[in-house]
Amino acid sequence: MGLDAVELVMCVEEKFGISITDEEASKTLTVGDLKRLVRAKLEVADVAGCLTQRAFHLIRKNATGEFGVLRRDLRPDTPLETVVPESTRRESWQHFQVALGVAQFPELVRPHTVNLTITALVLSSLLVPVWYGALHPVHFGRWMLFGAIVASAVGWVRHG
Amino acid sequence: MTRPMKTKFKVGYDKVRDLARFLVAQYPQLLGKPRTAKWTEEEISCLLREVIVEQLAVTNFDDSSRFVQDLHID
Numbered sequence: 001m002g003l004d005a006v007e008l009v010m011c012v013e014e015k016f017g018i019s020i021t022d023e024e025a026s027k028t029l030t031v032g033d034l035k036r037l038v039r040a041k042l043e044v045a046d047v048a049g050c051l052t053q054r055a056f057h058l059i060r061k062n063a064t065g066e067f068g069v070l071r072r073d074l075r076p077d078t079p080l081e082t083v084v085p086e087s088t089r090r091e092s093w094q095h096f097q098v099a100l101g102v103a104q105f106p107e108l109v110r111p112h113t114v115n116l117t118i119t120a121l122v123l124s125s126l127l128v129p130v131w132y133g134a135l136h137p138v139h140f141g142r143w144m145l146f147g148a149i150v151a152s153a154v155g156w157v158r159h160g
Numbered sequence: 161m162t163r164p165m166k167t168k169f170k171v172g173y174d175k176v177r178d179l180a181r182f183l184v185a186q187y188p189q190l191l192g193k194p195r196t197a198k199w200t201e202e203e204i205s206c207l208l209r210e211v212i213v214e215q216l217a218v219t220n221f222d223d224s225s226r227f228v229q230d231l232h233i234d
Contacts, residue, residue, distance in 0.1 A: 002233065002234030003234065004215070004216065004233040004234045005227065005233050005234070007215055008211070008212070008215045008216065008227075008233065011211050011214070011215050012208070012211055015207055015211055016199075016204075016207070028227070029226055029227065029228075030223065030224055030225060030226050030227065031208075031212065031221055031222065031223050031224070031225045031227070031231075032223030032224060034208065034227075035204065035205065035208055035223060038204055038208060039201070039204055042198075042199045042204065043198045043199065044198060044199055044200065044201060044204070045193075045198030045199065045200050050202065051184045051188060051191045051193060051200060051202045051203070051206075052180050052181060052184050052202055052206070054191040054192060055179075055180035055181075055183040055184050055191055056176065056177075056180045058183070058190070058191065059176055059179055059180055059183070060176075063176075074176060075176065076175070076176055076177035076180065077175055077176070077177060078175065078176045079169075079174055079175055080169050080173075080174055080175060080176060080178075080179065081168075081169060081174065083176070086167060089167045090164065090166065090167060100183075100190070101190060102183070102186075102187055102190065104186075105182075106169070106170055106173035106178075106179070106182055107166070107170065108166040108167055108168060108169065108170070109166055109168050109169075109170050110165045110166050110167075110168065111165065111167070111168050112168075114165050
């Protein structure tokens with residue numbers, strides 16, 4: 001069993017509060033196998049009605065009021081980007097979370113281009129001082145320190 | 161400082177369907193599920209899907225997907 005598999009099994013054990021043996025894990029070849037294995041280890045309730053459907057109706061009811069989208073335009077495959085306006089997305093997303101009565105929604109992330117730019121800045125703030133310090137060996141340590149400080153600052157900005 | 165730039169939906173949570181599954185996995189009581197220690201089939205499916213999306217960074221899979229061949233798990 002590789003590292004990916006070990007991490008997946010550990011995460012499943014943690015989320016469902018169950019224990020999966022190595023032998024059971026090695027026999028789990030498909031997603032369906034894993035689902036059956038988890039199900040066999042849990043007490044399953046027979047609840048009438050479809051929870052996913054209820055969740056969809058709850059989202060639709062609140063989204064039509066919150067974002068002004070038409071009821072017929074909101075389908076399971078509708079991208080959330082077309083529902084939540086980009087100009088006020090962070091605030092709207094938080095407001096929608098409160099309206100649904102949910103403590104924590106899936107987090108919004110930075111666009112891929114912003115992440116790439118920040119990574120390039122961190123790398124260049126490390127490499128440029130090394131290159132410049134190599135050209136001026138007398139001040140090499142000073143340039144390295146400068147690079148480390150700038151890279152840490154940019155990294156901190158990204159983290160925040 | 162770059163927090164205001166966080167305006168994109170995470171992959172795997174970018175459709176209304178994904179948000180519905182998230183609610184089932186994380187907040188089943190909100191949807192009228194009785195407060196019981198027992199799990200429902202849907203809760204298991206949704207939470208398992210969430211775990212696989214998070215751990216393997218894949219979104220396009222179903223029950224017949226094989227971990228090694230289709231999801232490229234090592």
